[in-house]
Amino acid sequence: MGYPHSHDLETTTLLSRYIGDPEAKTLSGWLERGGYETLRQALVMSPDDITTVVKDSGLRGRGGAGFPTGLKWTFMPRDSGKPHYLCCNADESEPGAFKDREIMRWTPHLLIEGCMISARAIGAQHIYIYVRGEFFPVSRVLNEAVVEAYEAGYIGENIQGSGWSCDLTVHLGAGAYIAGEETGLMNSIQGNRAEPWMKPPFPAQSGVFGMPTTVNNVETLATVPMIVDNGSDWYRQWGTERSPGTKLWCCSGHLKRPGNYELELGIPLKDVIYEVCGGIPDDRALRAVIPGGSSTAFLTGDELDCSTTYEGLAEAGSALGTASPIVMDESTCILSAMRRIAQFYAHESCGQCVQCREGTSWVTKILRRIEEGDGRMQDLDTLYELCEQLTGRTICVLADSVVFPLRSSLDKFRDEYEAHIKTNSCTAT
Amino acid sequence: MSRDLHPAVAGAQPFQRAEREHIEGPIFETAEGRDRLEKILTRYPVKRGALLPLLHFVQEKKGWISADDMVEVAAVLDLTPAYVHSIATFYTMYNKHPVGRHLVQVCTCISCHLHDGDAVLERFLQETETREGEMSEDGKFTVIEAECLGACGFATVVQVNDEYYENVRPETVPEIVQELRDR
Ligand SMILES: Cc1cc2nc3c(=O)[nH]c(=O)nc-3n(C[C@H](O)[C@H](O)[C@H](O)COP(=O)(O)O)c2cc1C
Numbered sequence: 001m002g003y004p005h006s007h008d009l010e011t012t013t014l015l016s017r018y019i020g021d022p023e024a025k026t027l028s029g030w031l032e033r034g035g036y037e038t039l040r041q042a043l044v045m046s047p048d049d050i051t052t053v054v055k056d057s058g059l060r061g062r063g064g065a066g067f068p069t070g071l072k073w074t075f076m077p078r079d080s081g082k083p084h085y086l087c088c089n090a091d092e093s094e095p096g097a098f099k100d101r102e103i104m105r106w107t108p109h110l111l112i113e114g115c116m117i118s119a120r121a122i123g124a125q126h127i128y129i130y131v132r133g134e135f136f137p138v139s140r141v142l143n144e145a146v147v148e149a150y151e152a153g154y155i156g157e158n159i160q161g162s163g164w165s166c167d168l169t170v171h172l173g174a175g176a177y178i179a180g181e182e183t184g185l186m187n188s189i190q191g192n193r194a195e196p197w198m199k200p201p202f203p204a205q206s207g208v209f210g211m212p213t214t215v216n217n218v219e220t221l222a223t224v225p226m227i228v229d230n231g232s233d234w235y236r237q238w239g240t241e242r243s244p245g246t247k248l249w250c251c252s253g254h255l256k257r258p259g260n261y262e263l264e265l266g267i268p269l270k271d272v273i274y275e276v277c278g279g280i281p282d283d284r285a286l287r288a289v290i291p292g293g294s295s296t297a298f299l300t301g302d303e304l305d306c307s308t309t310y311e312g313l314a315e316a317g318s319a320l321g322t323a324s325p326i327v328m329d330e331s332t333c334i335l336s337a338m339r340r341i342a343q344f345y346a347h348e349s350c351g352q353c354v355q356c357r358e359g360t361s362w363v364t365k366i367l368r369r370i371e372e373g374d375g376r377m378q379d380l381d382t383l384y385e386l387c388e389q390l391t392g393r394t395i396c397v398l399a400d401s402v403v404f405p406l407r408s409s410l411d412k413f414r415d416e417y418e419a420h421i422k423t424n425s426c427t428a429t
Numbered sequence: 430m431s432r433d434l435h436p437a438v439a440g441a442q443p444f445q446r447a448e449r450e451h452i453e454g455p456i457f458e459t460a461e462g463r464d465r466l467e468k469i470l471t472r473y474p475v476k477r478g479a480l481l482p483l484l485h486f487v488q489e490k491k492g493w494i495s496a497d498d499m500v501e502v503a504a505v506l507d508l509t510p511a512y513v514h515s516i517a518t519f520y521t522m523y524n525k526h527p528v529g530r531h532l533v534q535v536c537t538c539i540s541c542h543l544h545d546g547d548a549v550l551e552r553f554l555q556e557t558e559t560r561e562g563e564m565s566e567d568g569k570f571t572v573i574e575a576e577c578l579g580a581c582g583f584a585t586v587v588q589v590n591d592e593y594y595e596n597v598r599p600e601t602v603p604e605i606v607q608e609l610r611d612r
């Protein structure tokens with residue numbers, strides 16, 4: 001896909017303004033575009049003032065859970081006397097999501113600027129950007145930008161003569177989806193297996209290396225500079241009361257124009273699919289869409305009128321998640337798609353919790369058996385029972401993540417499962 | 430060139446490359462190894478934090494991580510070899526066996542599954558005449574199935590060493606394999 005994406009619906013390019021502009025990657029290009037001006041402003045603001053603007057803007061975390069960012073920052077202790085850390089979560093591995101990659105490979109300085117401003121707000125002395133190991137082409141671009149920013153005095157000692165110092169290290173992962181979970185991520189930075197830990201302790205009390213830590217997603221941190229620069233009311237002119245602003249949407253699956261689009265929150269899901277992405281190739285019918293990445297519930301073609309906000313998608317019975325609609329046309333075998341999703345979670349379970357380790361692989365095996373024509377009707381009851389066992393009983397929510405698509409597919413596409421079991425046939429056309 | 434690496438990024442170099450060095454014996458006793466170790470250690474308050482970056486360095490140079498390498502990494506970080514082994518086996522990107530010059534990872538996860546990812550994987554295996562995870566006889570290829578590579582809008586996504594190939598179709602595979610073979 002080329003950039004900028006052309007489409008019929010008007011989009012709001014705030015965050016993605018320089019995506020596709022190769023000049024914006026370099027420090028000189030970034031400075032020409034007004035880069036690091038907001039950091040300069042932030043250097044003369046108090047940490048509390050920075051936090052207040054972000055809090056008032058209503059910005060919600062873009063890593064999947066949608067937790068209010070400014071509020072999260074207030075959990076950090078004030079005069080703890082300990083070193084504080086900011087971890088930027090660039091592990092991006094939720095199937096369907098590919099937005100953080102675009103931010104980093106086109107506008108690495110935007111992310112660095114956002115990291116520095118946020119670090120100042122929470123009193124961090126060191127920032128780790130945890131980039132998933134596979135993103136080599138991205139980390140090359142990011143590394144270059146980090147070195148440039150160090151050399152120009154936007155990172156390091158006595159930043160721009162302000163007396164404030166903060167370091168930044170790029171830390172590459174090594175292939176583990178679970179390192180995207182915030183406590184797994186911090187364990188991984190410490191040189192441990194990326195196993196999540198049971199909270200409490202929460203990161204703000206005892207995070208990476210046992211010190212107060214905030215973990216934020218790439219897109220969250222990259223949104224911070226424009227809010228600090230323009231104010232919270234400005235940001236709130238887009239979106240809704242509970243879902244302010246714009247968001248990058250990662251659209252994949254059966255679409256004429258898949259890709260990343262920045263959209264004001266609140267556009268009907270139908271318009272994202274049919275207007276922004278041009279609909280489905282050959283104008284086939286839509287069978288299902290998973291609106292927020294693989295760990296959100298299936299919606300059918302009759303459920304597309306909902307608005308693309310945190311609250312709108314929750315009302316529709318799904319979730320905004322990472323804003324990554326995966327579109328499936330009428331030729332898609334839902335059973336096989338669900339099996340592939342379950343296989344992902346079985347592969348990525350870290351194995352600490354029995355329910356998750358065993359449950360995700362049982363789900364996969366049962367779905368595969370049905371797919372191969374050896375299913376029986378009791379399998380459906382077992383799958384529902386597994387949904388129960390996988391919900392709310394484990395250290396992290398990876399286990400719950402497989403339940404959302406699984407249960408909704410069983411509820412909404414029961415005819416599909418039954419056809420496979422009873423006649424070894426598929427209801428897809 | 431690599432000796433000028435900034436410490437902030439010294440632990441984050443792409444660690445799966447086609448070019449490998451055949452370094453005999455301990456790697457952290459070479460000038461480059463010592464330099465990298467020193468720089469990486471400055472970035473973490475405790476030595477153990479350097480573990481993933483040091484394993485990356487070994488793989489960057491050698492293409493895979495042997496039991497002897499794990500013993501050496503353990504020694505420089507005051508960890509036990511068993512602990513290092515437990516880390517190297519937890520993370521999927523660390524190769525515990527030699528792999529072909531071109532490590533081909535084909536995503537078959539959901540968005541790629543919807544775009545014939547399975548057929549793309551099959552085709553790569555056919556064209557390279559290997560079974561999944563097995564090195565081809567000429568040492569040029571190892572093909573494996575991958576989970577989501579984070580580029581789902583450009584399915585099917587294939588990673589070859591430190592490069593991404595996007596929008597790969599089963600029918601474009603022979604061309605890619607030929608191009609890699611000729612490199
Ligand atoms: C299994 C699992 C995987 C996750 N993967 C990611 C990820 O790849 N990237 C991310 O930013 N957040 C991920 N999260 C969410 C993080 O735990 C955390 O909430 C987030 O990084 C916080 O940032 P935010 O408040 O800016 O959204 C994951 C959570 C879970 C349970």
Ligand code: SF4
Nearest residue numbers: 350352353356394396
């Ligand atoms: S729920 Fe699964 S992934 Fe999460 S900690 Fe338990 S075993 Fe690990």
Ligand code: FES
Nearest residue numbers: 536541577578581
């Ligand atoms: S599903 Fe293949 S790259 Fe995400």
